[in-house]
Amino acid sequence: MEDFPLKLPNLSETQYSFIDSKSNKEIQICDWIVGILSRTFDFLRNTNQNEIAIFYKSLNETQEKNIYLLEELINSSKNKEFIDMRDGFVIE
DSSP, rough: SSSSOOOOTOOOOOOOOOOGGGGOHHHHHHHHHHHHHHHHHHHTTSOHHHHHHHHHHHHHHHHHHHHHHHHHHHHHHHOOOHHHHHTTTTOO
């Protein structure tokens, strides 16, 4: 980290450190969420609209609820990339 200091535009020098996720539950949760989102977006990018509709119709009640919760997580995010990426996928 000393060799590659993090510099963000319009901000003074930013201090950061590496924290091993094995010792930090919050980082573990973030890692899980990033993994779930990454796999979800990969699935959506590699699946046509008809296949997504068939997949969605095959979900059981728990799976539908989990998709809804994932959508709520994305909608509540202030991360513009989630909003932009989500706009390309519509399930009717």
